[in-house]
Amino acid sequence: MESRLHKKAPKPRTRIQKKNTETILDAALEVFAQHGFRGATLDQIAKAAGLSKPNLLYYFPSKVAIHRALMDVLLKTWLDPLREMDANGDPVEEIVAYALRKLEMSREMPRESRLFANEIVQGAPNIYDKIEGELKDLVDEKARVISGWIAQSSIADIDPYHLIFSIWATTQHYADFDVQIRGILRPEEDTHFDTARVFLDQLYRRILTPLN
Amino acid sequence: MESRLHKKAPKPRTRIQKKNTETILDAALEVFAQHGFRGATLDQIAKAAGLSKPNLLYYFPSKVAIHRALMDVLLKTWLDPLREMDANGDPVEEIVAYALRKLEMSREMPRESRLFANEIVQGAPNIYDKIEGELKDLVDEKARVISGWIAQSSIADIDPYHLIFSIWATTQHYADFDVQIRGILRPEEDTHFDTARVFLDQLYRRILTPLN
DNA sequence: CCCGCCTTTGACCATTTGGTCAAGACGAGC
DNA sequence: GCTCGTCTTGACCAAATGGTCAAAGGCGGG
Numbered sequence: 001m002e003s004r005l006h007k008k009a010p011k012p013r014t015r016i017q018k019k020n021t022e023t024i025l026d027a028a029l030e031v032f033a034q035h036g037f038r039g040a041t042l043d044q045i046a047k048a049a050g051l052s053k054p055n056l057l058y059y060f061p062s063k064v065a066i067h068r069a070l071m072d073v074l075l076k077t078w079l080d081p082l083r084e085m086d087a088n089g090d091p092v093e094e095i096v097a098y099a100l101r102k103l104e105m106s107r108e109m110p111r112e113s114r115l116f117a118n119e120i121v122q123g124a125p126n127i128y129d130k131i132e133g134e135l136k137d138l139v140d141e142k143a144r145v146i147s148g149w150i151a152q153s154s155i156a157d158i159d160p161y162h163l164i165f166s167i168w169a170t171t172q173h174y175a176d177f178d179v180q181i182r183g184i185l186r187p188e189e190d191t192h193f194d195t196a197r198v199f200l201d202q203l204y205r206r207i208l209t210p211l212n
Numbered sequence: 213m214e215s216r217l218h219k220k221a222p223k224p225r226t227r228i229q230k231k232n233t234e235t236i237l238d239a240a241l242e243v244f245a246q247h248g249f250r251g252a253t254l255d256q257i258a259k260a261a262g263l264s265k266p267n268l269l270y271y272f273p274s275k276v277a278i279h280r281a282l283m284d285v286l287l288k289t290w291l292d293p294l295r296e297m298d299a300n301g302d303p304v305e306e307i308v309a310y311a312l313r314k315l316e317m318s319r320e321m322p323r324e325s326r327l328f329a330n331e332i333v334q335g336a337p338n339i340y341d342k343i344e345g346e347l348k349d350l351v352d353e354k355a356r357v358i359s360g361w362i363a364q365s366s367i368a369d370i371d372p373y374h375l376i377f378s379i380w381a382t383t384q385h386y387a388d389f390d391v392q393i394r395g396i397l398r399p400e401e402d403t404h405f406d407t408a409r410v411f412l413d414q415l416y417r418r419i420l421t422p423l424n
Numbered sequence: 425c426c427c428g429c430c431t432t433t434g435a436c437c438a439t440t441t442g443g444t445c446a447a448g449a450c451g452a453g454c
Numbered sequence: 455g456c457t458c459g460t461c462t463t464g465a466c467c468a469a470a471t472g473g474t475c476a477a478a479g480g481c482g483g484g
Contacts, residue, residue, distance in 0.1 A: 016430085036251055041470080052434085058420060117388075120388070121333065158411060161406055170381045179335050179340065183340065183347070198371070199371045199374035200378075207414075263463065
């Protein structure tokens, strides 16, 4: 029962606590994603959450605490698509599916993507330990899987790490640089995500399929 | 002589003015790139420039003026590699060379890349007009060139816009997400840029080369 | 209906921040 | 070495910002 061994004990007891912490985190996501940590203010978050500033600080001890809570939840969500990549599946399909899953995340969760982008661009001051830790571990593991596929000639011979980086880059780009893309394509609705899906499917299929 | 028609008249008259405005812009680049516009402070910039805060404001009327001056210079530099893409050159080589040129920029000018990234991620509040303007125009023009190459079967049939986006994404990623990449690869020196060059060369060559 | 606890907030505080100002330092031409 | 315009800065200001606190509001169990 006592899982107090973990540093984080986010235990919303009452339902009102649960509701409010969620409201706050959602508002914080919105604001942090748009302005970055230093650029965001408690007043903005409070207003977005529909609560008073002292009330925010009743649920979270400080601004950084809100940000940290957000990043903790985020990193897990963020890595899930990569975790799902199955060493026993069809190699090309697994990697392509991973890329398309990430693209889908850019469409569905652009705020989370931008929050992450802000944090990394500014030097990852709050999550560098996690990058060196669980992120690196997961990537190393999956890079090994990909290397295995290459060794058995199931996919073309390419650097697994740079492959993963390119998937991150090309998919997250559609969330992080959204304004730029919309400024250039001027898409009706989100049609550019459909054309992006076709493009990325084609791209990764072509580089991965072995030449023979 | 009187080029007063242009809104911007950055005319450093004396050499000391020229030197100081340059010093300030360099310091501002450093600070804005790391903290974003709102996260950066005049004191930080002043300290980085080795000048007093009032002295900054002697050369630039305000914080936003510094940022604007920086973005003005930057956008031109940023688009140069794409401008150089020659409609009369060898299609595959032209595009691959463009990608590698952009990668080189990520290596040589990471601060500029991150400044740009910060601005776009946060919704491009200060340069949206330029995105819709000269950036879109240039991209449209080059997309037409690429479409021409596709029509004459010089390269494979892929969406020109998404191709350009993917080049931006995969190359700028090495500057913008630098900490993440270093956290994962732990490269000695900048060796990962060399492996990235090989990877991207291979990648774009393979998707562009027509199947036949 | 009342008690005690969870929740909410107006008023307040210290610090930071963008920006001003007036006075002083400096430097090039005479 | 004097003068005038350029350059530099310490002191200052008003607004914004992260955070505190005491008091009040609300709500469930007896």
